[in-house]
């Protein structure tokens with residue numbers, strides 16, 4: 272039989288706890304340490320916190336955090352949209368919108384009460400796209416405002432925007 | 440009094456499966472050991488899990504393992520430490536087997552109250568989304584050499600020898616980095632907990 276191991280103090284046990292938490296020390300490796308752990312509430316709590324760290328770090332990482340987005344009611348996008356009026360007319364006219372209509376008529380929701388909030392971040396605004404669930408993106412760069420269809424192929428002007436900051 | 444009737448794991452069908460030829464000579468030392476150590480072991484388990492029913496379930500698991508493996512413990516003086524490790528491992532296994540989505544603080548507080556077990560502060564209760572995030576940030580703040588060994592250990596499951604081979608350093612160097620890194624994470628966690636993030 273092995274001789275009785277000398278009792279450990281907390282000060283001696285504490286530096287070994289990371290190795291216990293890591294699974295690198297077992298009762299067979301260090302009986303005195305585990306005998307101390309079996310009876311010491313302070314070291315048990317300390318080890319439980321090390322174990323909490325292991326569990327936390329083993330969690331799958333969430334997706335990259337979304338940029339902070341300022342949400343406004345849709346009409347707050349009107350100045351941006353108005354600035355885009357010329358561009359909108361050019362882009363929307365070929366799709367059948369009556370050219371005499373004010374530009375916002377083409378992109379406003381049918382009933383404001385049901386309108387989704389428009390998301391504005393820096394120089395980017397998402398606007399309802401006329402069809403349910405459809406969104407178009409207005410990107411203002413200096414004096415230019417560009418209307419982007421996010422459903423368009425990747426070689427669309429969407430690449431000019433900052434995709435990470437777009438939410439729709 | 441009958442130790443057998445007082446132990447919650449005795450009526451379990453799994454128990455009878457585990458011990459089809461159980462004899463009093465085999466059972467008595469183990470049941471008396473379990474009876475003697477039941478409360479300390481349940482306290483160890485209670486450091487990890489929140490609900491009493493989970494503590495019961497895990498204690499039952501530990502009891503079965505004790506019955507099956509007690510013969511592997513050569514040194515009677517090592518039994519207490521061995522029991523501690525069985526209980527801790529069983530609690531950690533149970534936590535890993537659960538949906539490990541960290542709870543929000545309000546959620547843990549509510550369920551904690553509902554369980555009527557205020558006063559305990561088990562790992563399960565401490566594991567909120569905010570704290571998991573804070574621990575991740577603390578890992579990101581570690582020196583690269585320490586972060587690297589912790590990542591290889593946890594993300595890739597490499598043991599210390601394998602990490603040493605991968606990095607071309609000694610096993611001792613791996614353990615020094617790992618201990619320093621983990622101690623720093625623990626310090627950060629303790630600061631967070633004392634501020635009750």
Ligand SMILES: [Zn+2]
Pocket residue numbers: 280281282284307311312313314315
């Ligand atoms: Zn201690």
